[in-house]
Amino acid sequence: MTSRGLAVFLFAATSSLAAASPSLEPTRFTLDNGMTFLIVERPGRPLVSAVWAVRGGSASDPPGRRGLAHVVEHLLYGGSRTIGTRDWEEEAPLLRRWERLYEQSVRRGAAASGLDRVEQRLTALQRSGAYAGVYARAGALGIDAFTRHDSTTFQTLLPKEKIELWFWMESDRLLEPVFRGFRRELAVVEQERRQRIDSSPAGTWFELFDAAYWGAGHPYAHSPGGERLEVARLLPADARSHFEALYRPDRLVAVLVGDVSPARARELAKRYFGRLKRPGRREADPAENTVAPTPALESLEGLCDCPSQVEIRYRTVPFAAAGDAVALDVLAGLLNSRSGRLYRDLVVGEDRVAFAASAEHVSRQLDGYFAVRIEAGEGVELPELTPAWDGLLERILAGGAVDRELDRVRRQLLTDSWRQLEQDAGVAHRLAAAEVLGGWRQLTEWLDAAAGVSASDLERVIDRYLVTADRAVLSLTRSGDAGR
Numbered sequence: 026m027t028s029r030g031l032a033v034f035l036f037a038a039t040s041s042l043a044a045a046s047p048s049l050e051p052t053r054f055t056l057d058n059g060m061t062f063l064i065v066e067r068p069g070r071p072l073v074s075a076v077w078a079v080r081g082g083s084a085s086d087p088p089g090r091r092g093l094a095h096v097v098e099h100l101l102y103g104g105s106r107t108i109g110t111r112d113w114e115e116e117a118p119l120l121r122r123w124e125r126l127y128e129q130s131v132r133r134g135a136a137a138s139g140l141d142r143v144e145q146r147l148t149a150l151q152r153s154g155a156y157a158g159v160y161a162r163a164g165a166l167g168i169d170a171f172t173r174h175d176s177t178t179f180q181t182l183l184p185k186e187k188i189e190l191w192f193w194m195e196s197d198r199l200l201e202p203v204f205r206g207f208r209r210e211l212a213v214v215e216q217e218r219r220q221r222i223d224s225s226p227a228g229t230w231f232e233l234f235d236a237a238y239w240g241a242g243h244p245y246a247h248s249p250g251g252e253r254l255e256v257a258r259l260l261p262a263d264a265r266s267h268f269e270a271l272y273r274p275d276r277l278v279a280v281l282v283g284d285v286s287p288a289r290a291r292e293l294a295k296r297y298f299g300r301l302k303r304p305g306r307r308e309a310d311p312a313e314n315t316v317a318p319t320p321a322l323e324s325l326e327g328l329c330d331c332p333s334q335v336e337i338r339y340r341t342v343p344f345a346a347a348g349d350a351v352a353l354d355v356l357a358g359l360l361n362s363r364s365g366r367l368y369r370d371l372v373v374g375e376d377r378v379a380f381a382a383s384a385e386h387v388s389r390q391l392d393g394y395f396a397v398r399i400e401a402g403e404g405v406e407l408p409e410l411t412p413a414w415d416g417l418l419e420r421i422l423a424g425g426a427v428d429r430e431l432d433r434v435r436r437q438l439l440t441d442s443w444r445q446l447e448q449d450a451g452v453a454h455r456l457a458a459a460e461v462l463g464g465w466r467q468l469t470e471w472l473d474a475a476a477g478v479s480a481s482d483l484e485r486v487i488d489r490y491l492v493t494a495d496r497a498v499l500s501l502t503r504s505g506d507a508g509r
Contacts (some may be wrong), residue, residue, distance in 0.1 A: 108361065280457045327501055356483050
């Protein structure tokens with residue numbers, strides 16, 4: 026339920042929406058409590074893609090509680106006072122007692138007397154999986170959520186005749202959430218970390234590289250999945266504080282794509298989400314209005330049970346910096362794919378130093394970077410990879426980015442746009458992500474800007490951002506190859 030970068034997701038998104046912006050413009054409205062809705066009506070679709078997102082992700086995790094946003098995402102599937110309990114009046118005092126005992130056990134480092142016994146009684150009163158079960162019986166699919174650095178998103182795909190169920194279910198858990206199964210969800214978060222980071226030969230190295238690159242104190246210095254020891258010390262009170270500070274209606278965006286009229290959506294939104302009250306006193310989001318410290322830009326070297334490889338990373342611009350950000354996106358498009366420069370020059374070209382190579386521009390709310398990853402080819406030494414990349418950049422600066430290559434990138438973006446346009450779920454996610462970061466219209470503006478990117482624009486952003494003295498490099502040598 027985590028991801029390396031929201032801007033990578035948005036880059037794939039922007040082209041798909043912008044190409045068809047005249048027919049895709051959503052109906053946008055805001056409730057009195059500040060919650061925003063975007064509706065794209067598509068008559069005849071049997072399913073409605075429903076997505077809602079909160080302006081707040083792992084960048085909002087307080088120091089010492091890295092992983093809190095991810096844990097709250099999981100806990101929100103525990104249900105409410107209505108869903109997930111056999112008897113709320115009996116469960117409520119037991120839940121409060123369990124939380125007091127659990128807090129004692131965490132602070133003392135030993136199990137508090139009676140904790141397990143109270144938990145057993147609670148388990149008998151709770152309906153595990155009840156929330157997802159209600160949706161499943163209604164024919165809903167794709168019930169999931171994920172935490173990124175700048176946002177947390179929840180998704181459902183359900184029959185159009187069940188759309189009112191979605192309005193009630195989602196507003197109910199926001200109105201009266203009950204964080205059941207706290208210890209169980211901490212264990213699930215830890216398991217996800219093992220699967221996605223610890224079990225990957227290079228996963229831990231890339232996590233260390235992120236921390237070294239951004240530097241201590243930067244909101245992006247830790248992964249959305251959190252840090253194991255800090256997650257283990259989280260308390261239910263921490264989760265409630267996070268929820269109350271960030272899951273306010275004025276920080277929420279909901280998107281519906283499918284056979285639902287804007288008028289019907291507005292009616293249901295007022296009836297159900299209109300129950301959410303805007304708090305009188307606003308709690309500060311630790312990541313809001315943050316002036317991010319300059320990345321440390323530290324390089325790392327290490328041994329790994331993985332192919333020898335490098336990642337070369339340069340600091341760029343935040344998401345809102347449209348001009349240079351678009352040119353950097355197009356540069357990544359020029360470099361990627363089997364017809365891109367990385368493949369042609371480094372994989373099958375004269376250099377032939379790489380088995381695989383790719384580029385990405387990650388542009389988040391507070392900061393961004395451009396990265397190139399190169400996996401060494403057979404018999405190639407690690408020190409050959411970075412100079413090969415430098416040589417490729419020099420050729421582009423010398424006039425190598427010809428018009429026909431830019432035309433290819435534009436055509437590919439346009440083709441991808443129309444291919445993805447029919448995917449209601451993708452459109453819903455992309456609209457929500459863009460609205461959270463600064464407004465859905467950024468999607469429709471992106472392709473027009475990309476179409477105008479010239480070779481001189483690419484040369485300008487290379488000169489400005491892809492500077493050798495201002496980069497960090499992760500160098501991983503395959504275990505057993507060191508010292509040869």
